[in-house]
Amino acid sequence: MDVCLWWIGDAAADHDLLGTLRRQTEQVFHVTARAWLGRDRPTDSFDGRRQQHSSTRILKWLIDSRPEHATKVVGITDVDLFIPILTFVYGEAQLGGTAAVVSTARLLPNSGFRQDFDLFTARLMKECVHELGHTFGLLHCPLPTCVMARSVNLLHVDTKNPALCHDCQSRYAEIRKQGHEHHE
Numbered sequence: 001m002d003v004c005l006w007w008i009g010d011a012a013a014d015h016d017l018l019g020t021l022r023r024q025t026e027q028v029f030h031v032t033a034r035a036w037l038g039r040d041r042p043t044d045s046f047d048g049r050r051q052q053h054s055s056t057r058i059l060k061w062l063i064d065s066r067p068e069h070a071t072k073v074v075g076i077t078d079v080d081l082f083i084p085i086l087t088f089v090y091g092e093a094q095l096g097g098t099a100a101v102v103s104t105a106r107l108l109p110n111s112g113f114r115q116d117f118d119l120f121t122a123r124l125m126k127e128c129v130h131e132l133g134h135t136f137g138l139l140h141c142p143l144p145t146c147v148m149a150r151s152v153n154l155l156h157v158d159t160k161n162p163a164l165c166h167d168c169q170s171r172y173a174e175i176r177k178q179g180h181e182h183h184e
């Protein structure tokens with residue numbers, strides 16, 4: 001299992017930030033994760049009318065463009081994402097699939113203080129783990145502090161822990177077990 005965390009934003013990649021995401025991914029999902037700095041970027045995701053990027057189109061692009069060794073890919077971007085029925089999304093994932101995308105655009109605090117950067121990092125970590133959880137087949141969790149809880153605003157995001165609750169951990173273990181049996 002190799003999870004690829006791919007910076008696909010407009011700004012330069014933040015290596016410390018990617019390292020933090022990588023470690024958290026490995027810790028929560030017991031997988032090998034790598035930061036990937038491929039320079040390709042999605043070309044057809046921008047919607048001129050909405051002035052936002054289609055997260056669904058980015059997912060399709062990630063599946064086609066991901067490095068060969070990656071069984072799962074999480075695109076991390078700074079552009080604002082949308083799906084047609086919502087004003088914006090923090091991210092999107094294929095349930096039980098290969099690709100996820102998360103955006104930093106709506107997670108930034110108002111000022112640039114160090115504590116705010118830590119808050120921003122924590123938010124991005126949670127959204128990254130959340131969307132990746134969907135690719136492993138995890139659904140939304142009713143527990144507000146679980147990373148798999150649905151978040152529609154930053155209060156929801158800030159309420160969550162960056163980890164799976166006990167029930168989601170059990171579900172995840174079950175999913176992984178079934179996956180292994182499948183391959184035998």
Ligand SMILES: [Zn+2]
Nearest residue numbers: 130134140150
């Ligand atoms: Zn979700």
Ligand SMILES: [Zn+2]
Nearest residue numbers: 141146165168
């Ligand atoms: Zn949970």
